[in-house]
Amino acid sequence: xxxxxxxxxxxxxxxxxxxxxxxxxxxxxxxxxxxxxxxxxxxxxxxxxxxxxxxxxxxxxxxxxxxxxxxxxxxxxxxxxxxxxxxxxxxxxxxxxxxxxxxxxxxxxxxxxxxxxxxxxxxxxxxxxxxxxxxxxxxxxxxxxxxxxxxxxxxxxxxxxxxxxxxxxxxxxxxxxxxxxxxxxxxxxxxxxxxxxxxxxxxxxxxxxxxxxxxxxxxxxxxxxxxxxxxxxxxxxxxxxxxxxxxxxxxxxxxxxxxxxxxxxxxxxxxxxxxxxxxxxxxxxxxxxxxxxxxxxxxxxxxxxxxxxxxxxxxxxxxxxxxxxxxxxxxxxxxxxxxxxxxxxxxxxxxxxxxxxxxxxxxxxxxxxxxxxxxxxxxxxxxxxxxxxxxxxxxxxxxxxxxxxxxxxxxxxxxxxxxxxxxxxx
Amino acid sequence: xxxxxxxxxxxxxxxxxxxxxxxxxxxxxxxxxxxxxxxxxxxxxxxxxxxxxxxxxxxxxxxxxxxxxxxxxxxxxxxxxxxxxxxxxxxxxxxxxxxxxxxxxxxxxxxxxxxxxxxxxxxxxxxxxxxxxxxxxxxxxxxxxxxxxxxxxxxxxxxxxxxxxxxxxxxxxxxxxxxxxxxxxxxxxxxxxxxxxxxxxxxxxxxxxxxxxxxxxxxxxxxxxxxxxxxxxxxxxxxxxxxxxxxxxxxxxxxxxxxxxxxxxxxxxxxxxxxxxxxxxxxxxxxxxxxxxxxxxxxxxxxxxxxxxxxxxxxxxxxxxxxxxxxxxxxxxxxxxx
Numbered sequence: 012x013x014x015x016x017x018x019x020x021x022x023x024x025x026x027x028x029x030x031x032x033x034x035x036x037x038x039x040x041x042x043x044x045x046x047x048x049x050x051x052x053x054x055x056x057x058x059x060x061x062x063x064x065x066x067x068x069x070x071x072x073x074x075x076x077x078x079x080x081x082x083x084x085x086x087x088x089x090x091x092x093x094x095x096x097x098x099x100x101x102x103x104x105x106x107x108x109x110x111x112x113x114x115x116x117x118x119x120x121x122x123x124x125x126x127x128x129x130x131x132x133x134x135x136x137x138x139x140x141x142x143x144x145x146x147x148x149x150x151x152x153x154x155x156x157x158x159x160x161x162x163x164x165x166x167x168x169x170x171x172x173x174x175x176x177x178x179x180x181x182x183x184x185x186x187x188x189x190x191x192x193x194x195x196x197x198x199x200x201x202x203x204x205x206x207x208x209x210x211x212x213x214x215x216x217x218x219x220x221x222x223x224x225x226x227x228x229x230x231x232x233x234x235x236x237x238x239x240x241x242x243x244x245x246x247x248x249x250x251x252x253x254x255x256x257x258x259x260x261x262x263x264x265x266x267x268x269x270x271x272x273x274x275x276x277x278x279x280x281x282x283x284x285x286x287x288x289x290x291x292x293x294x295x296x297x298x299x300x301x302x303x304x305x306x307x308x309x310x311x312x313x314x315x316x317x318x319x320x321x322x323x324x325x326x327x328x329x330x331x332x333x334x335x336x337x338x339x340x341x342x343x344x345x346x347x348x349x350x351x352x353x354x355x356x357x358x359x360x361x362x363x364x365x366x367x368x369x370x371x372x373x374x375x376x377x378x379x380x381x382x383x384x385x386x387x388x389x390x391x392x393x394x395x396x397x398x399x400x401x402x403x404x405x406x407x408x409x410x411x412x413x414x415x416x417x418x419x420x421x422x423x424x425x426x427x428x429x430x431x432x433x434x435x436x437x
Numbered sequence: 438x439x440x441x442x443x444x445x446x447x448x449x450x451x452x453x454x455x456x457x458x459x460x461x462x463x464x465x466x467x468x469x470x471x472x473x474x475x476x477x478x479x480x481x482x483x484x485x486x487x488x489x490x491x492x493x494x495x496x497x498x499x500x501x502x503x504x505x506x507x508x509x510x511x512x513x514x515x516x517x518x519x520x521x522x523x524x525x526x527x528x529x530x531x532x533x534x535x536x537x538x539x540x541x542x543x544x545x546x547x548x549x550x551x552x553x554x555x556x557x558x559x560x561x562x563x564x565x566x567x568x569x570x571x572x573x574x575x576x577x578x579x580x581x582x583x584x585x586x587x588x589x590x591x592x593x594x595x596x597x598x599x600x601x602x603x604x605x606x607x608x609x610x611x612x613x614x615x616x617x618x619x620x621x622x623x624x625x626x627x628x629x630x631x632x633x634x635x636x637x638x639x640x641x642x643x644x645x646x647x648x649x650x651x652x653x654x655x656x657x658x659x660x661x662x663x664x665x666x667x668x669x670x671x672x673x674x675x676x677x678x679x680x681x682x683x684x685x686x687x688x689x690x691x692x693x694x695x696x697x698x699x700x701x702x703x704x705x706x707x708x709x710x711x712x713x714x715x716x717x718x719x720x721x722x723x724x725x726x727x728x729x730x731x732x733x734x735x736x737x738x739x740x741x742x743x744x745x746x747x748x749x750x751x752x753x754x755x756x757x758x759x760x761x762x763x764x765x766x767x768x769x770x771x772x773x774x775x
Contacts, residue, residue, distance in 0.1 A: 082752070085644050100487050109489035227514055228489075288522055292529030383477055383517045383526075393485050393517070395615060396478025396493075398752040402642030404615055 071409075080399035097400050098410050104394075105387055105410070108230020114158075114222060118233050121155045124148065125240065133425065149244070156229075156237065160220040162213040166206040170198035226304045230385035232414055237304070238386075239373040242311040246372070247365070249312065250319025255349065257324055268320070275317035281378055283310040288382035307379055315372040322368055326361035327353065359433045366426035370419045387411045461533050461665070461672035462506065462723060470512050473499035474532035477517040480638040481747035481755075482538050491515045494746040495536040497736045498557060498663055502534060502679050504731040505724060520589075524549055527666060534676055536663040538632075540590065550667040554677035557662050557739075559759040559768050561655035562594050563633035565640060568650050570627060575654035579604040584617050584626035586610075591631055594657040614639065632659055638753045674722055682729040684771035685711060686738035688762055693737035700730050711774045718774060729774075739769065 030036060043053040070092035078084045078096030085094075098105075107115050128148035131141035150164035178194035185193070214220070229237070256268030275283075287306040295301060330353060338348030358365070380389030391407045394400050465471050475483040475495055483493040491513075500510040516532050527535045528549070538560075539545070541553040566572050575598075585592050587610045599606050609626040611617045618639055621629040629636065633655060640646050663680065665673050686692075689708050691699050700712045709715035713726030720726070736742050740762075747755045761767025 081642065104485070104487060104489060109485065112488075225514070227516065285521075289525040289529075292525060292531055295529075380477075381519060381521070383519045383522050385477070385517060389477060389517070392613070392615070393478035396476070396480055396482075396484025397486060398480050398484075398638070398641070401480045401638060401752070402615075402618055404619060 081401065081403050082399070093406050094403060095406055097394065097403050097406055101390070101394055101400075105231045105390060105414075107233050108385055108390070109228045110224060110230075110233070111222075111228065114224060117155045117158070117221070121152050122233075122236065124155075125152065128152075154221075156224070157226075158221045158223040160210060160214045160218070162210040162219070166210045166213070167202065169209075170201045170206060173201055174198040226302050229304060231390060232387055234304070234379075234384065234386050235373070235376045235415075236418075238308055238311055238376045238379065241308045242315055242372050242376075243369050245308075245312045246314075246316040246319050249316035250323055251354070253316060253320035254323035254327060257320065258327055272317045272320050275314055276321070280311070280314050280375055281381060283314055284378055284382050286310065303384065307382075307384065311372065311376065315368060315375075318368050318371075319365065322361050322364035323357060325364060326357035326359075329360050330356055362426055362430055362433075366422055370422055373419060373422075374415060387414065461669045462675065465506055465533055469507065470514050471499065471503040471506065471534065472514045472516055472532045473502070474516045474518045474523055474526050474535040474537055475499065476537045477519055479538060479635075481634070481751065481753045483515075483536075485515075492746070494558065494742060495538060495663070497742045497746065498536045498680065498683075499534065500735045501683060501732045502676055504735050505679050505682075505728040506675065508731060510731075510735045524551070527551065527664065530666075533672070534663060534665055538661045539664060541660045541662050541664075542590075545664075551664045552667055552670075552673045553662045553664045554673055555662050555680045556660040556768075557680060558634070558660075560632045560634050560659035560661055561759075562591050562630060562657040562659065563636050563655050564652040565621070565629045565636045565649055566627060566652060568648050572652065575652045575656070576602055576604075578606065578628060580606070581628050582607045582609055582626040584609045584611055584620050584629045586614070586617065586631060587612065590657070590659075595630055598656040618642070634747065634753070634755055637755055638747075641752045641754060671723055675724070678722060679732050681771040681774070682711060682732045683739040683742065684762075684769055685774055686729075686733045687740040687769075688764065688771065691733055691738060692741060693733065696730060696733055700727075707774055 027033070031040065044050045073090050073092045073095065075084050075087075075090045075093060076095045076099050078087070078090065078094055079100070081094055081097070084090045084096065103112075103115075107118055110118055125148070127141070128145040131137045131139065131145055147168065150168055154161060154164045174194045174197055177197045178190055181193060182190040253268050253272060256264045257272065259265045259268070284307060287310040288303065291301065291306060334352060334356065335348070338352040341348075343351065377386055377388045379386050380392070383389070385393060388411065391404075391411070394407065395403060473496075475491065475493075478484045479493070479495075481493055482495045483491060485491050496515065499513050499515065503513045504510040516526060518526050518532070518535070518537055523535055523537055523539065524545070526532050528551075535551075536557075538558065539553075540560075541556065545551055546553055564575050564578070566578075572578065578599075583595065583606045585595055585608050592608075595606070595608075606628075609620060611620055614631070614635060617629055617631070620626055622643070629639070631639075633651065636651055640649050640651070643649060663676055665676050685707075689705065689711065691708060691711070699708055700714065702712075702714050703709060706715060710718055711729050713719050713729065717726070719728050722728070736745060740757075743757065743760065744750060747753045749756055757765070757767060759768050761769060763770040
């Protein structure tokens with residue numbers, strides 16, 4: 012036996028991977044230059060992006076934030092591009108419209124509380140008790156924004172409580188359907204005939220209120236957010252109901268749902284907005300002041316509810332029949348099976364579509380500028396109407412685009428987070 | 438039960454309608470605020486400043502009416518209206534008065550059932566071209582590309598004018614004035630045509646305004662004025678004579694500066710009647726004697742309002758032209774205060 016070995020006893024030292032197989036080189040070879048067409052595309056894209064930035068950055072990178080008029084920017088030798096002074100001067104207006112300066116904290120508080128109100132809806136780790144705050148938030152938020160007597164929102168809430176009590180007390184004696192009809196009718200009668208008087212009387216006894224702000228004072232980004240958020244919050248449940256209605260076996264319910272959805276989807280949003288701003292005024296007696304923002308919110312909500320219904324119906328259709336049959340086999344009634352089995356799965360499937368509809372709705376709010384509401388786009392015309400800023404275009408539009416991007420991008424990120432969290436495949 | 442609810446609703450609506458059909462003057466007084474429809478933003482005529490306070494040539498008229506009726510030129514709720522919503526807003530009662538550089542035409546007056554209370558600005562459609570084009574008259578524009586706002590009377594006027602002169606043109610349709618500026622400056626069209634006041638305001642925003650010129654031809658009549666609904670003559674009279682008070686004040690030399698002096702009584706009986714120190718004109722119109730003093734107190738007489746908002750000292754720099762007093766060779770003329 013000798014000491015000769017033909018098999019290695021020690022491991023070879025680890026070598027770093029060849030230069031072409033690691034890091035940025037490997038990545039770009041695999042992703043950017045994997046084939047000739049891909050390489051050409053990469054080079055063309057890089058050239059285009061570089062050209063755009065080459066043009067854009069020197070234009071945008073200007074120390075013009077303190078300019079007081081466009082003329083000042085044009086005459087200045089140092090400023091050769093964007094005139095950002097308009098944003099400095101009109102920032103407040105682009106955010107709050109004509110909302111009184113000393114009351115703008117109310118708008119801010121309203122949006123801060125909004126985060127607190129939607130947090131428990133968006134993230135299930137938070138304590139469920141917070142949902143109570145979410146439930147009263149719409150009334151409280153309305154009161155903060157428009158002001159007036161605190162008793163107004165309270166008597167409106169009282170209507171809901173009334174309906175709940177009727178449902179609770181009568182469902183034993185009268186049966187489900189009759190109790191439900193009464194539970195809808197009682198609050199309606201309360202709101203139509205007694206709520207106004209009750210609010211006045213209560214306000215007379217104990218005046219609690221803050222300064223009222225008229226709808227004509229609303230504008231800018233806060234107006235877009237109010238219309239967008241109210242539209243999103245109401246159109247989602249409405250869309251679920253319509254989607255279920257369309258799948259229903261009951262003839263009337265089904266026909267009504269289909270008719271509604273098809274009618275609304277056959278009409279452009281701008282037409283509905285014109286109906287809200289122009290036509291409704293003709294139908295109502297002269298001098299009736301039906302708040303224009305309320306009218307617009309109703310129309311936007313009705314519009315997006317129809318689209319929402321179809322998105323959710325897509326989710327429902329994607330569920331295998333076995334799920335419905337399993338729910339029946341467990342002895343669940345219709346509402347239970349929807350709530351526990353069908354809807355959670357259907358909604359999960361439709362998340363990208365739902366969020367897409369939300370984002371579309373939020374961006375569609377800029378259409379209100381056509382009926383004379385001063386949302387950010389409407390304000391650009393008003394700002395150009397000031398002779399100091401006449402002729403300014405790009406600075407305003409870029410700024411508005413950025414504001415909208417912040418909101419739509421966070422919505423899209425949240426939807427991706429939700430999809431990941433609910434993913435059940437392995 | 439349900440039937441009575443329905444009847445109750447109808448009755449309530451009827452009462453509301455009845456209450457609202459009382460005179461506009463009473464409504465405005467009851468609300469304590471004048472709802473005035475203005476443009477969503479037009480240089481010199483109506484625009485909010487950084488603090489949200491509206492100003493401009495049309496806006497001042499709203500303020501003057503509010504001063505006459507309510508005694509407070511700030512008691513105005515400005516309702517921004519677009520070209521599409523303005524007439525419905527007025528017809529439906531959403532606004533009490535529309536002062537939005539609206540052209541007085543037959544069909545608007547007769548068919549849409551409005552009352553134009555006068556003309557506060559005589560405008561007309563003109564052309565703007567680059568100077569280096571070497572064009573000095575609109576009759577040399579054969580074959581030009583023209584930027585034109587769609588769906589407006591300017592489009593029709595342009596077609597008429599070119600046809601009447603046996604010329605051809607290529608239209609570049611645009612939607613808003615801001616878009617037109619961009620298109621014109623980028624060279625997408627040789628000519629931009631719209632109201633001459635708008636052209637002057639647009640030209641004033643150009644980096645090198647001197648490289649552009651307005652052609653001398655004015656091809657249409659655009660008398661702009663405030664309007665109210667048909668059927669309430671008292672309210673129409675108030676708006677009409679507010680405008681006339683501004684015009685008469687200029688003719689008689691009553692300015693914001695000498696207003697107090699004039700109000701103390703002068704040797705000119707017409708000034709005294711205007712100021713309310715003589716006669717009972719205020720009573721006849723349903724207001725108090727000093728109403729016209731307050732109208733002039735807002736921002737001075739017609740000439741001063743013109744000068745401050747759109748006149749030669751402003752960035753827009755319009756000369757009086759047709760809008761000079763009749764005594765100065767213009768068309769601005771008020772019936773006598775008598």
